[in-house]
Amino acid sequence: MKNVLSAAQVRAAEELAKQNGVGETFLRFSASLAVADIIFEHVKNKPENSIAVFCGSGGNGCDGLLAAARLRTVGLNVTAYTVFDIAKYDAETVAYVKSGGLKVEQASNYDGSATLIVDAIFGIGLNKPITGEAAELINKLNAQKGAFKIALDMPSGLICDTGDIMGTCFKADETVTFSCYKPGMLFGSGRNMCGKIIVKDVFATDSDMHVYEDGDFPAYVRENTAHKGTAGRVYILGGCGSMVGAPVMAGAAAHTAYLNGAGTVTVCVPSVHRAAMSARATMSIMKFMPDTPDGFIKFDKKELDDIVSMASAICVGVGMGANPELGNMVKYICDNYDKAVVIDADAINAIKGDYDFIKSAKARVILTPHVGEFKRLTDLEATVENAKSVAAELNAVLVLKSATTIITDGREVRLNITGTPAMAKGGMGDMLSGCITALTCAYDPIDAATVACYRNGLGAERAVSSYAQMMLTANDVLNFAEYKE
Numbered sequence: 001m002k003n004v005l006s007a008a009q010v011r012a013a014e015e016l017a018k019q020n021g022v023g024e025t026f027l028r029f030s031a032s033l034a035v036a037d038i039i040f041e042h043v044k045n046k047p048e049n050s051i052a053v054f055c056g057s058g059g060n061g062c063d064g065l066l067a068a069a070r071l072r073t074v075g076l077n078v079t080a081y082t083v084f085d086i087a088k089y090d091a092e093t094v095a096y097v098k099s100g101g102l103k104v105e106q107a108s109n110y111d112g113s114a115t116l117i118v119d120a121i122f123g124i125g126l127n128k129p130i131t132g133e134a135a136e137l138i139n140k141l142n143a144q145k146g147a148f149k150i151a152l153d154m155p156s157g158l159i160c161d162t163g164d165i166m167g168t169c170f171k172a173d174e175t176v177t178f179s180c181y182k183p184g185m186l187f188g189s190g191r192n193m194c195g196k197i198i199v200k201d202v203f204a205t206d207s208d209m210h211v212y213e214d215g216d217f218p219a220y221v222r223e224n225t226a227h228k229g230t231a232g233r234v235y236i237l238g239g240c241g242s243m244v245g246a247p248v249m250a251g252a253a254a255h256t257a258y259l260n261g262a263g264t265v266t267v268c269v270p271s272v273h274r275a276a277m278s279a280r281a282t283m284s285i286m287k288f289m290p291d292t293p294d295g296f297i298k299f300d301k302k303e304l305d306d307i308v309s310m311a312s313a314i315c316v317g318v319g320m321g322a323n324p325e326l327g328n329m330v331k332y333i334c335d336n337y338d339k340a341v342v343i344d345a346d347a348i349n350a351i352k353g354d355y356d357f358i359k360s361a362k363a364r365v366i367l368t369p370h371v372g373e374f375k376r377l378t379d380l381e382a383t384v385e386n387a388k389s390v391a392a393e394l395n396a397v398l399v400l401k402s403a404t405t406i407i408t409d410g411r412e413v414r415l416n417i418t419g420t421p422a423m424a425k426g427g428m429g430d431m432l433s434g435c436i437t438a439l440t441c442a443y444d445p446i447d448a449a450t451v452a453c454y455r456n457g458l459g460a461e462r463a464v465s466s467y468a469q470m471m472l473t474a475n476d477v478l479n480f481a482e483y484k485e
Contacts (some may be wrong), residue, residue: 001216002199003180003207004415007124007160010180010205017203027202028059032066034200035118035152035176039071042148043116051078052114054107054137056121056156057088064120064152065089065104069097079114081107083121083134107137117141119170120152124160124182129167138168151175154182155193163188171195178202181211183384186404186415197417209384209413214458217451220261220442231263232441235287235311236434237329238318239269241295255284256434256478257315260452261442265434268307270295299325304332313340314363315437317347318430326350334361340440340448344368344433352377358394365396366445368433374400382406388413397445399436401429405453409446416450418457420464420472427474432456 005013018024043049053068055061061083068080080102082089098104119141121134130138138156141149149172154160157169163184175185175194179202185194222231234257257265267284269277270291277286287307290298297320307314314333320326327350333341334357341363343351348369355377358365371382380386384406391398392410400406405416435456439448462480463472 001210001212001414003205004183004186004209004211004413005180005205005207006183009207010124010160010182013179013203013205022203028062028066030202031063031153031178031200032070034178034202035063035067035150036070038174038176038198038200039067039116039118039150040074040076042150043076047077049077049115050113051076051116051118052110053078053080053118054110054121054141055080055082055089056123057082057084058123058125060120060123060152060154062090062093064118065093065097065102067118067120067152069100069102072097072100072102079103079105081105081110083107083137108133110137110140112140112144115147117144117147117149118152119149119156119172121170122156123153126154126157126159126166130157130169131167135168138170142168142171149173149195151194153177154184158184158190158193159188160184163190165189165193169193174198176200180205180207181415183209186211186417187384191403191417208411209415211415211417212450212454214454217454218443218447228263231261232312232438233310234262234265234434234437234441235268235307235314236265236318236437237268237289237297237307237314237316238320238430239273240297240319240321240323241270241272241291242321243319256431257438258284259478260435260438260455262313262438263441265438266307266310268297270297296321296323296325297329299328299332301332304329305336308333308337311337311339313342313437313440315342315344315433317344317350318433320346320350322346323350327354331357334358334363334365336362338362338364340364340366340437340445342366342368342433342437342440345373345429348373348377353379355394358396361396364440364445365394366399366436366440366449367394367396368399368401368429368436368449370401370429384408384413397449399432399449399453401432405457407446407449407453412446414446414450416453416457418454418461420457420460420469422464422467422469422472423457423460423477425473428456428460428477431474431477 055064071078151172155170173195268287271288272295387406391408407414435452459477459480
């Protein structure tokens with residue numbers, strides 16, 4: 001896993017490294033070598049490539065100059081361009097890179113011919129809008145077609161802590177950042193401007209916010225004597241009469257639960273769908289719940305007690321619509337059940353403004369709102385700080401779904417960045433809910449949510465390599481969501 005640090009935290013980590021005997025020169029050379037190695041991999045065996053490195057007058061620019069000098073020593077066609085008056089640059093660094101034969105020119109001389117462009121203009125310290133010649137240059141570089149574009153540490157124009165764009169912003173195909181992710185890469189406009197993010201370790205960092213990667217998850221191996229009963233009995237309550245596809249999505253969530261280790265999955269849907277779901281059922285056990293004339297599942301204490309007594313994990317809310325009794329069902333389950341409950345979709349809307357019962361719930365609650373549902377539930381903006389605060393207040397795990405999904409138990413924050421814009425379709429959240437619910441039979445709730453988000457996002461990335469983005473459906477993701485410990 002990689003840490004996520006604000007600009008102030010990065011500076012503190014750098015200062016601590018210096019106090020521990022790591023000199024600034026060493027940090028600069030380490031950063032520049034890391035960048036040079038990445039660039040070299042892009043252009044090796046391609047002698048026709050020309051590299052243009054655009055350098056500001058601060059630390060980010062120094063890193064760019066040193067990286068360009070390194071690339072020059074291995075025979076690559078590279079030119080460094082200074083964006084500001086040369087008098088503003090560190091004279092020792094400029095003299096050093098020129099002594100090795102690096103061409104250093106004014107950015108105004110750039111003719112637009114480079115096949116690889118490196119942005120080392122502004123770093124994490126940017127705090128005002130980019131204007132004038134620097135803005136014109138960035139817009140010119142963005143408009144250049146055919147060149148591969150790499151940003152050093154942060155794309156110039158992107159605020160480190162928020163992802164806000166300050167006037168204009170370099171749009172990178174790849175961003176090479178040092179020692180940790182920065183929040184602005186993952187939120188705001190960051191995911192649009194950074195491209196692929198590569199974290200290269202230069203100095204030690206510490207944080208309570210992390211991006212989890214492949215291999216970071218605890219292994220789970222069943223005992224040899226395991227059977228379907230010990231593997232976990234998952235119950236999914238979903239569907240309503242007015243949305244014919246809703247119970248089908250509940251069934252899809254069940255399929256996902258099976259793929260993620262559940263021993264048995266019972267789909268609980270309104271009785272109005274008995275005929276349709278009986279024809280569609282495959283592996284799932286069907287439980288037809290008493291329903292109203294409108295096709296909503298009724299609050300029935302006996303039926304809920306049966307579910308509570310049997311289930312190893314429960315998911316409630318998939319496609320249940322504006323069921324007037326849904327809020328009471330959610331409260332009853334949380335108050336009378338001591339295992340994991342995933343509250344999703346319509347169940348989140350059903351408890352908006354009235355969710356204090358979660359604080360004292362017997363159940364281990366996992367809430368899975370997307371950004372809009374979180375706003376309706378809490379009347380708060382969907383930020384890391386608010387998500388962490390709500391999770392701590394409720395003693396629950398919160399999975400705040402977006403391009404960067406925030407997973408928190410109120411103590412630590414985990415960010416999931418797997419996935420693709422192709423997932424912006426109905427049904428993806430239902431799949432995720434089934435995955436989380438099943439994994440709670442094997443993992444603690446926060447680990448279950450982390451693994452599920454990572455796995456679903458990775459499955460979508462794999463699927464997009466076989467399907468066009470516009471064609472991808474939730475069911476397609478299932479075919480590619482296999483997970484290797």
